[in-house]
Amino acid sequence: MPEPDDEEVLKALEDMGLEREEADVYRLLITKGVATVGDISHYLSFSRTRIYGIFDRLVSKGWVRMVSDVPRTFAPVDPVKVLEIKRRAVTSAYRTALGALKPLYDAVPVKVSEIAVLRGIDAFRRVEEMIRSAEREVRVVATIGPVPVVRRVADLLLERKAEGVDIRAVIPPALVPEDLVGRLDARVREVPNAGLIIVDGRQVYVGGIDASGEGAADMVGIWTENSAIVTFNNVLFDSLYSWRESESDG
Template sequence: MREEEIIEKLQRLGLTKYESIAYITLLKLGPSKATDITKESGIPHTRVYDVLSSLHRKGFVDVMQGTPRLYKPVNPEVVLERIKEDIVQDIEALKKAFLELYREVHGEELPEIWTIQGFDNTVERAEYVIRSAKHEVLINTPIEFLELLKNEIKGRKDVVFVIISNFDDIPSWLRADNILLARSGGAPWLMASWIIGDIDYALFFGALPKDKRREKFYSFWAKSPKIIQNYMHWFYTIYFDNSEVIKPINYENLSKPLSLVNIRTLITVLRFAGLPRKAEIVGRLVDTKELIEIDGEIVDYEYTPLTANVTFRYNGKELKVGGIGSYFEDVEGEKFILLD
């Protein structure tokens, strides 16, 4: 990364341009006098002490007392991790504040589905779904749109991807162990796009726009576990089950424990991993809604367009475990953790 880009990113984190230059200079020089920092960085001598004092207040610089006084850069990993924690806390606080504000003004909860206008905004939302996922990402989209998500997909080695597209061949950047690829059945309607992250966020849109219509492009953004659970069901039964797997995940090379939240993703993984598999399941008893966490083995599964469940051997007995919304099974599974 070029130094100009680093300065720009530091400014986005709240540093001024001079503060960014001073911190980079200290990383190069190590503990230094103010005069040395001025000489190396070009920051005016009349400004350098104010700049260094501000960096000290913001936690980027330690002051080493003595004659002469030295300024030492704080380890970048320590600084950036603290900033990340602060940003995440601020974002979560803002989410709650905005929800409360909306509720106070409108007397109701935020809508479960939003309309997104503009193709570039849709790309940004798709990238956000991938960045924010903790367990799995399901994608059904033409290769032209998939390529726009290349960097985000390459950056996530810690989630399972199930990707359906109109592949001619397999790009090298999609050959990672955690990615399962399927070639679309080919019917035009199969290429409507879905990008689903866990049960938290989902994005849906139809045909890709022509350049002149990018600003008039619309997509739909959902944040509702009940709705997204239906989307996941359609993803598998309409799209995945009518497609050809051309690259399975490499289960043995994935880090364990491996957590998933969709029963059909779990079964898809088990098809390639084999049975039995030691696992942990977090969910609720269907009859009583009691929260349970159980350790045992997955020994079988059932997968049809209407039903999807696993047989879980636990304390000498067998339980049927389904996904969110289960009512025929014994357990409504909310998280499935494969241990081996």
């Protein structure tokens, strides 16, 4: 295994809690064995006052010891010893922090924004990702839109159906000539100009699209895994899917 270069060593010392100038002085002191402030000043472009301050900090942190007062002379602490002390301190701090913070984290769930607003190609990609991720079922309320978008979504649904995913759809009469009714187990309904996709009863996308647009750039919608919103839209889909003409006659 090749030896690390000086930059890697300095970065490792920084990761262990030293500032860069402290790492510079400690690394140099290792190569000298013992040194005075004057000795160090020949190699680093720091003022003597600054070097005194660096040595004081290194002594307080346990990396360096002073071996003489006149002149003030310093020696490095054996890196094996000092790094073992640091390792034990980090391990102890890790256990203390984990023991205190993990119960608090578990008691108060962190909720990232539950609803994502998506536009254009981002919306189209999310719809594709949802359909591809389906393990059991996809529920769709189709909407009118640019032919390339409608065709792409329909083709993807047919692919997943061939792979064993249960696909059910509610589509407007204008899409019937696309021969989607039989192939997608679809019901023909007059529906609002808004699409709905529910995957595995755990995520939902609701959105619209400009029918006069040219493609996915005209899509806009929201996506969420919020269980209450998903449940509401499941109920809405079931109502549309199972609705009968005779039921509206009352």
